[in-house]
Every structure is written in structure tokens, then in C-alpha cells.
Amino acid sequence: MTERIVSFVMSGGVGSRLWPLSREDNPKQFHDLSGDGSMLVKTLRRLKARQEGETPVYLIASERHAARVKDDIAGIDLAGGAAIFEPTGRNTAAAVAIATLQTLDAYGDGIVLVVPSDHEISTDDQFWQTIEQGAPAAREGRLVVFGIRPSQPETGYGYIEVAGSGQGVSDVSRFVEKPDLETARAYLEAGNFFWNTGIFLFRASTMREEFLKHQPQIWQTAEQAFRTASRDLSGLYMPLEAYEAIPSDSIDYAIMEHAAGIAMVPAAFRWNDLGSWQSLLDVSPTDAQGNVIVGDVVAMDCENSYMRSEGRLLSAIGLKDIAIVATMDATFVAPVSHSQNVKKIVEQLEKSGRLETKFTPSHDRVLQSGAWRKRVHHWLFEETLPLWSTAGVDERYGGFHEALGFDGKSLMRPKRMRTMARQVYAFAVAKARGWDGPADRLIAHGLDFMSGNGRTERGGWVRTMNLDGGVADATEDAYDHSCVLLALAYAHMCGNPDAQRLGAETFDFLDAHLEDQRLTGFLETSAGEGMRRSNPHMHLLEAFLAWHTATGDRNYLRRAARIIDLFRSHFFDAESWTLGEYYDDDWLPAAGEKGTWTEPGHHFEWASLLVDFAAKSGQKNLTAYARKLYASAIANGLNRATGLAYGAVSRQGMPLDRVSRSWPQTEAIKAAIALDGAEGPDLNAEIEARVGRLFRWHIDPAPLGLWIDRIDERGRSLASEVPASIFYHLVCALMQYLDSTSEN
Numbered sequence: 001m002t003e004r005i006v007s008f009v010m011s012g013g014v015g016s017r018l019w020p021l022s023r024e025d026n027p028k029q030f031h032d033l034s035g036d037g038s039m040l041v042k043t044l045r046r047l048k049a050r051q052e053g054e055t056p057v058y059l060i061a062s063e064r065h066a067a068r069v070k071d072d073i074a075g076i077d078l079a080g081g082a083a084i085f086e087p088t089g090r091n092t093a094a095a096v097a098i099a100t101l102q103t104l105d106a107y108g109d110g111i112v113l114v115v116p117s118d119h120e121i122s123t124d125d126q127f128w129q130t131i132e133q134g135a136p137a138a139r140e141g142r143l144v145v146f147g148i149r150p151s152q153p154e155t156g157y158g159y160i161e162v163a164g165s166g167q168g169v170s171d172v173s174r175f176v177e178k179p180d181l182e183t184a185r186a187y188l189e190a191g192n193f194f195w196n197t198g199i200f201l202f203r204a205s206t207m208r209e210e211f212l213k214h215q216p217q218i219w220q221t222a223e224q225a226f227r228t229a230s231r232d233l234s235g236l237y238m239p240l241e242a243y244e245a246i247p248s249d250s251i252d253y254a255i256m257e258h259a260a261g262i263a264m265v266p267a268a269f270r271w272n273d274l275g276s277w278q279s280l281l282d283v284s285p286t287d288a289q290g291n292v293i294v295g296d297v298v299a300m301d302c303e304n305s306y307m308r309s310e311g312r313l314l315s316a317i318g319l320k321d322i323a324i325v326a327t328m329d330a331t332f333v334a335p336v337s338h339s340q341n342v343k344k345i346v347e348q349l350e351k352s353g354r355l356e357t358k359f360t361p362s363h364d365r366v367l368q369s370g371a372w373r374k375r376v377h378h379w380l381f382e383e384t385l386p387l388w389s390t391a392g393v394d395e396r397y398g399g400f401h402e403a404l405g406f407d408g409k410s411l412m413r414p415k416r417m418r419t420m421a422r423q424v425y426a427f428a429v430a431k432a433r434g435w436d437g438p439a440d441r442l443i444a445h446g447l448d449f450m451s452g453n454g455r456t457e458r459g460g461w462v463r464t465m466n467l468d469g470g471v472a473d474a475t476e477d478a479y480d481h482s483c484v485l486l487a488l489a490y491a492h493m494c495g496n497p498d499a500q501r502l503g504a505e506t507f508d509f510l511d512a513h514l515e516d517q518r519l520t521g522f523l524e525t526s527a528g529e530g531m532r533r534s535n536p537h538m539h540l541l542e543a544f545l546a547w548h549t550a551t552g553d554r555n556y557l558r559r560a561a562r563i564i565d566l567f568r569s570h571f572f573d574a575e576s577w578t579l580g581e582y583y584d585d586d587w588l589p590a591a592g593e594k595g596t597w598t599e600p601g602h603h604f605e606w607a608s609l610l611v612d613f614a615a616k617s618g619q620k621n622l623t624a625y626a627r628k629l630y631a632s633a634i635a636n637g638l639n640r641a642t643g644l645a646y647g648a649v650s651r652q653g654m655p656l657d658r659v660s661r662s663w664p665q666t667e668a669i670k671a672a673i674a675l676d677g678a679e680g681p682d683l684n685a686e687i688e689a690r691v692g693r694l695f696r697w698h699i700d701p702a703p704l705g706l707w708i709d710r711i712d713e714r715g716r717s718l719a720s721e722v723p724a725s726i727f728y729h730l731v732c733a734l735m736q737y738l739d740s741t742s743e744n
Contacts, residue, residue: 003135004054005201006110007047007081008099011040011061011069011117012089016346017275017339019357020330021310025685026360029117030068033274033284040069040117044076047115049124057081058102059117060095063237064643064689067371070234080106083235087243088641093254094246096200097211097222098238103204105226111138112207114200119273120283126269134201134265137169142263143210143256144201145172147194148271153184156275156340158196158252162264165192172262175252194264197271200251207255214258221246240715244641277323277332277339281306306336329681330356355631359686369684370741372691376734379699385430387705388727389437392423397468398449403721406703411721414472415465417480419725420450421487426728428490433735443491447498450484460509460526476526478514481506482539489546503547520587521566531590532583534571535602537563541609548616560613564622567606572625576651577632579603597656600637600645601664603629604671611674623678630671642715643693658713662698663726665690666733673740691737 011029022028029040037045040059047057057078061069063085073083084098096114103112113131121127134144147160158178162170175196179187187193211219225242256262272283281304284292291302295309302319310327323339325332332342349357391408392401394415400423402413424446431439453469454462456476461484464473485506492499513526521537524530541563548556570587571579578598582590589595607626614622636653637645645664647657669690676683697715698707702722709726710718 003139004056004107004110005050005113005131005135006056006058006099006103006107007113007115008058008060008095008102009040009043009047009115009117010092010095011059011065012086012095013116013118016343016357018277018280019342019346020325020327020332021308023356023360024358025064025689026068027065027118028274030065030072033120033280038072039120039274041072041076043115043117043119043121044073044078046121046124046127047113048076048079050128051125055079056107058084058099060084060086060098062089063087066234085235085237087238087240089248090243090246091248092251093215093218093249094222094243096207096251096255097219097246098226100204100207100211101223101226102236104208107204109203109205111135112200112202112204116198116273119197119271120279121269121271122283123269127267130265130268131201134169134263137263137265138201138203138206141203141206142261143206143259144169144263144265145256146197146199146201146267147264148197148267150184150188150193150195153181153188154195155179155181155184156279157273159187160194160196160264162192162194167266170264170266172264175257194266195271196252197267198273210255210259215247215249215254218247218249218254240641244714275340276342277306277325277334278336281323281336304336306339327360350635355627355634355681355683355686358634359681359683369688371688372695373738373741375695376691376737379695379705380430380731380734380738381435383705384727384730385435385437388423388724389427389442392724392727393442393445394449394467398453399446399465399469400724402725403723404706405721406706406719408703408706412467414467415469416725417450417454417461417463417465417477418483419723420446420454420465421480421483422725422728424450424487425483425490426731428487428494429728429732429735431494432490433738440494440496443494443496444498446487447491447496447502451498451502458509458513458526459505460513461506476509476513478522478524478536479539481510481514482536482543485510485543486539486546489543489550493550519562521563531594532585532587534567534579534581534583537566537571538602538606538609541613542605545609545612545616557613557617561617564610564613564619567610567625572629573651577628578651579606579629581648593650593656596650596652597648598637598651599648599664600633601647601661601667603633603637604645604664604667607633607671608667608674611678614678623675623680626671626675626678627680630675633668639713641713642697642711643689644697644711646713655713659718660697660711660713661726662694662707662709663729665694665698666729669694669733670736673736676740687737687740691734 018028030038032038044057058081066085069083099112099114103110138144155178159176161173163173164170225238228242229236229238272279281292286292290304291299292306296313297307297309298315299307300317302316304321305319306323308325314326321336323334323336346357394401399415399420401410402415402419403411405411424443427439427442453465456462460476461480462471463475463477463480466472488499488503514522516523541560544556544560580589581597582594584590607630610622610626614620637649639646639660644660646655647659649655672683672687672690697711702708706722708717708719709723712718
């Protein structure tokens with residue numbers, strides 16, 4: 001009986017050399033580039049096409065693409081295989097180690113075949129004939145690779161040098177990196193150099209021994225991740241903390257360049273790694289002039305060119321040997337001979353924080369708009385609002401509890417004015433979005449407690465109250481007043497009879513005691529104490545815009561415009577696209593680390609507020625600032641392991657506070673929704689991904705109606721309680737998500 005071969009497909013790459021079509025959310029393996037199915041599906045079918053012998057098929061893919069993978073493989077019988085999801089990328093050595101461990105665990109010392117998911121191989125029978133030719137060497141304990149005899153000097157591939165002429169199974173002399181053109185010509189002339197296909201065949205025990213000999217740390221950490229993985233019907237999921245500990249290296253560097261006795265089999269099949277637009281021109285059907293035309297394209301007098309449009313009409317005249325690829329938000333143009341260098345463009349875009357490398361502006365995206373609606377609606381209306389409108393309310397002394405424990409019981413803490421105001425605001429937002437709970441009573445309950453216990457003699461608001469309502473800290477703080485004004489605006493919109501009067505009194509106090517006499521923004525406190533910060537100004541901007549919405553009075557827009565002027569002149573750094581946090585009295589960046597401190601969460605908040613102000617004022621140029629803030633936060637402010645925003649990073653993108661709190665993730669959702677409504681990239685997939693991360697890391701691990709507020713850089717909870725001050729962030733962001741999506 002023919003021996004079993006356990007096959008593994010590696011599907012973790014981004015395929016940046018096929019940008020702008022291939023992007024992080026929808027890399028090239030998910031695209032149908034030649035008209036007969038996605039590259040991933042065709043690879044799985046090819047592995048299923050073995051004529052003799054059992055062939056379980058496994059897929060090693062990024063967890064971020066789990067939903068897409070499940071859809072693609074739903075109709076394919078993997079013959080006992082399954083999907084294996086990596087929580088973060090650790091390169092091909094980790095993937096091969098996991099493949100080896102899975103084989104040893106499920107099949108003993110079997111033969112393992114590892115193939116990429118993004119290669120074009122059009123002859124399945126010849127593919128398997130070639131693999132079977134290498135099987136005896138693999139059974140004998142040799143690592144087997146497969147080479148393509150080059151047809152032209154190629155600088156985009158790695159090479160394998162073999163002893164002799166390369167007929168039949170040959171001994172590998174060395175592996176060679178991608179050469180320059182002159183060296184590639186020399187390789188072609190020599191006759192014993194082959195293109196490296198990146199396909200490997202080996203006995204599981206042999207690869208284990210090579211790892212233990214050359215890379216024991218990779219093997220041991222991969223084994224720990226594999227042993228602690230969880231399994232369900234959709235596949236195997238490695239824990240982030242364990243998988244992230246695996247050293248990141250390619251299998252070529254980690255093992256193949258060190259192992260002895262490697263064998264190479266010359267491939268009898270047609271192969272192309274589709275790593276450039278030139279390669280697609282080579283393998284795709286052409287017209288009489290040698291052009292590949294895909295999509296809505298009109299071409300006249302063009303020769304040997306690749307022209308592809310994913311949306312609007314693309315027209316061209318008189319082009320020769322040119323690649324043009326146009327999507328809804330980006331266009332790439334280059335001589336086809338230079339199309340390998342698109343990766344340099346992608347690197348430049350990523351350094352600039354551009355979103356066009358990450359998100360696909362078309363219907364062909366990983367996640368459908370509104371995919372989280374049902375879960376979000378249930379969590380808001382069935383879990384969170386019922387809990388916080390009861391357990392979160394202090395019915396004895398008034399106001400709201402500052403925090404709950406994970407048992408849903410109140411923690412007896414002093415009450416901050418900003419938290420009381422935020423709870424009023426959140427219940428007002430919930431009422432406006434259709435919540436049928438006792439919003440009016442809760443709004444009145446909160447305002448009665450605040451105004452009855454928290455006013456100063458001058459008409460301002462105190463910072464903190466004791467549990468029973470007595471004043472604990474009478475400081476008149478600009479941040480607190482911004483929260484009070486925001487709550488009063490929404491309470492007024494909900495019909496509260498006291499809100500407008502209290503708002504007018506608060507504005508009078510703001511102008512008399514918190515405005516800088518030099519007319520350069522607002523003081524931190526009425527006493528003028530503390531370092532100047534941009535954050536209270538952002539929240540005052542939010543309050544001014546809310547009062548404009550509530551009343552239609554353009555005087556509130558004029559107030560907002562003064563904050564916008566500060567943003568332009570002092571807060572925003574045009575070179576780094578970042579927003580400063582701390583300043584001296586002259587609005588110069590503070591000395592030391594505080595002067596370089598930026599917070600991704602505040603970038604997101606400012607972005608959505610700038611879009612709102614632009615819409616209300618007609619100053620459309622502010623949307624460009626919003627995009628830059630969002631882009632820099634995405635480029636430099638995210639923990640790459642979890643995809644969550646850090647607490648703070650420097651202007652150069654170095655993490656300063658590695659803790660990920662829940663509120664910046666909600667503000668990222670709001671910013672993406674705001675920018676999606678402005679002209680620019682389609683961010684629906686980004687919105688869904690942001691909601692998904694919020695639920696995965698902060699909401700789903702917590703008891704019903706609660707959340708994990710603090711998470712370390714490895715995804716572990718640091719939370720010991722649930723702060724009420726975060727409630728309004730969650731309610732408002734997720735209500736906006738429901739507003740921006742439609743029922744499925």
C-alpha cells in the first residue's frame with residue numbers, strides 16, 4: 001500500500017508584491033487571479049488530487065483570516081486534516097515545526113509535505129509524480145526540496161545549487177538568495193542552479209531532529225504552543241502568549257542552510273509563484289497584442305501590458321510592457337520589468353501610515369459589514385444596559401457607583417464628577433438609540449446627585465465626592481467640566497427640564513474661571529495648576545459640538561473653532577502626524593518624555609471629532625488631519641500581537657505604555673466609522689475587525705455585562721475591577737456601530 005503523506009498548506013503571507021490588489025485583510029492567496037478559483041482553494045484541491053495513498057490535508061493560516069478560511073474550505077473534504085490558526089505571524093520555521101508536531105501527534109513518524117498556498121501549479125498529476133519521486137529519499141531520512149529549472153535569468157526567486165546536472169534526485173550543494181541580474185545569468189549558464197519552489201518533503205522524526213540540533217528554542221516553544229492549543233470544530237487555535245514566544249525565522253535560514261544531506265527533485269510540473277505583475281502577465285491568457293486585460297479596461301495600441309481595473313473604467317493608449325493595476329482607492333503603474341519593486345512602494349506607504357496597504361475597498365473583503373450586529377445588540381440591550389442601570393446605580397446615596405467587581409457588585413469608592421456625568425450621557429445616548437429602560441429616571445437621578453452635592457460656590461463643579469455625596473475634592477477641573485457639559489447637552493436632547501439651565505450656568509463658569517486670560521485655550525483648573533494638556537480641550541470640543549447638535553446655535557461652533565485653531569497651531573505635528581499630550585504655559589511641548597508622549601486612543605477621538613466639526617462647519621480640509629491621526633495611530637500605536645492600541649507611544653512609535661485599555665479600542669471604532677462616512681477608503685472591513693478585537697479581548701472574556709479594562713502586551717488580563725467611567729465609551733461606540741450598519 002502506498003504510504004500516507006500528510007500535507008500542510010502555509011497561508012500566512014500578505015503578498016505585498018501584488019499590491020494594490022493584495023492587502024493585509026485580503027492577501028493574494030484568497031484571490032482568483034487566473035479565473036478558476038482562489039489560489040488557496042486550488043492548492044487544497046491539488047493536494048486532494050493524489051491518485052494513491054491516504055493524504056490528510058491541513059491548513060496553517062493566520063487567525064485574523066479565520067472567517068475567510070472557514071468559508072473557503074467549507075466544501076472541501078480535508079480527509080482528516082483541519083485548519084490550524086496562528087494568533088500572530090512567526091515565519092515559516094514555526095509553521096513547519098507545528099506541522100511536524102501535528103504529524104507526530106496524529107500519525108506517528110509519517111511523511112510530511114509542506115507547500116505554500118500562493119503558487120500557480122497548473123498540472124496536478126505532474127505535481128504528484130514529482131512529489132512521489134522524492135518520497136523514497138524522505139523515507140530514508142533526508143530533507144527533500146523541489147527545484148524548477150530556470151527558463152530565464154530571474155532576480156525574484158531564491159536558487160538551489162545541486163551537485164551534477166540536476167537529473168533525478170540530486171544532492172543540494174547550497175541555497176542562494178535572490179541574485180542580481182548578472183548573477184542570475186551566470187546561474188542560468190551554469191545549468192546546475194534551480195529556482196527554489198519553497199516545497200518541502202520529509203519524515204517527521206527527521207525534521208524534529210534537525211530542529212533539536214540547530215534550533216532547539218524554536219522547537220521547544222513551538223511544542224509548548226502546540227500542547228496548550230485549544231481545538232473546536234473549526235480547527236486548532238494556538239494561545240497568543242505561547243505562540244508569540246517562538247523565535248521568528250524562515251525555515252530556510254533556521255534549518256535548510258544548516259542541515260546535511262538535503263536532496264532536490266527537479267519539478268516536472270509548471271510552476272509560478274505569482275510574486276509580481278510580470279508573473280501574472282506570463283501565466284494569464286492574452287489578447288493578440290500580448291496584453292492581459294482584466295475588468296473594465298479599454299486599451300488601444302498597447303502591447304505586452306498587464307491592465308487590471310477593480311472598479312472604474314481604466315483606459316490606456318500606446319503602452320508597451322507596462323503594468324497598470326487600479327482598485328477603488330489606489331493605482332499602481334510601472335514597467336512590468338520593475339513590478340517586483342512594488343514592495344518598496346508598500347514599505348513607503350506603511351511608513352507613512354497609509355491605510356491602503358491594509359484594507360480592501362471592495363465587496364471582496366474578509367468580513368461583511370454588520371457581521372457583529374447581533375452580538376453587539378444583544379450585549380448592549382440584554383446584558384450591559386440592564387446591569388449598569390441597576391447594579392451600577394447607587395439608590396441609597398444617589399449618583400452611580402464608580403466601579404463594579406467581576407461579581408457585578410458595587411465597590412465602595414469616592415465618586416468622580418466625570419464618571420457621574422458620563423453615566424448620564426451614556427443613558428441619554430441609549431434612550432436616543434431606542435433603549436426602553438428607565439433612561440429619564442436615571443438621567444434625573446444622576447443630575448440631581450451632581451447638582452445637589454457637587455456644585456462650588458462660584459457655580460462650577462467639584463472633582464470628587466465621597467460615597468454619601470459629601471465633597472472630597474473641590475478642585476474645579478476643566479476635564480470634569482467638559483464631561484458635565486457633554487452630559488447636559490444630551491440630557492437636554494432627551495427632554496430633561498434642568499439640563500439647559502445647568503448648561504448655561506456651566507458655560508458662564510467656564511468663561512469666567514477656566515478660560516486662559518490670554519485667550520489661548522483653557523486652564524487645567526481654575527487655580528491655574530498643573531501642566532497644560534490637549535486632552536481637556538478635546539473633550540471641550542466634544543461638548544461644544546454636542547451643544548450645537550442640541551440647539552443648532554452656531555455660537556457653540558465658534559467655541560469649537562477656537563479649539564480647532566489650537567489643534568492646528570500647537571497640538572498636531574505635521575511631520576510625524578502625531579498629537580502631543582503635555583505642554584508648558586506657552587503651548588510648547590513639555591520637557592522630557594512627556595513632550596514626546598502621544599496616545600493612540602486620543603488620536604482616534606480627535607479623528608472622529610475633526611470629521612464631525614468638518615461636516616458642521618464646512619471646513620472639509622480637516623478630514624485630511626483626521627486621516628493622518630488615524631493612520632499614524634494604526635501604523636505606530638498598535639500592539640502587533642493583539643491588534644489593540646497601546647496606552648501611549650512616542651512620536652517615533654516606541655511604546656511608552658504597553659497596556660491596552662478598553663476605551664482606545666472603542667474610539668478606534670468611532671474613528672473608523674467617521675472616516676468611512678467621509679470620502680476615502682472603504683473602511684467597513686476595518687470597522688468589523690475593530691469591533692471583533694474589542695469583543696475578543698475585552699468583552700467576551702468577562703462576565704455578562706462587564707468587560708476587561710486592562711490587558712498586557714501579551715494579551716493577559718490585568719483587570720481587578722470594572723470602572724464605570726468606561727461604560728460611556730462602550731455604549732456610544734457600539735451604538736454608533738449599530739447606526740452605521742444595516743440588518744443582515
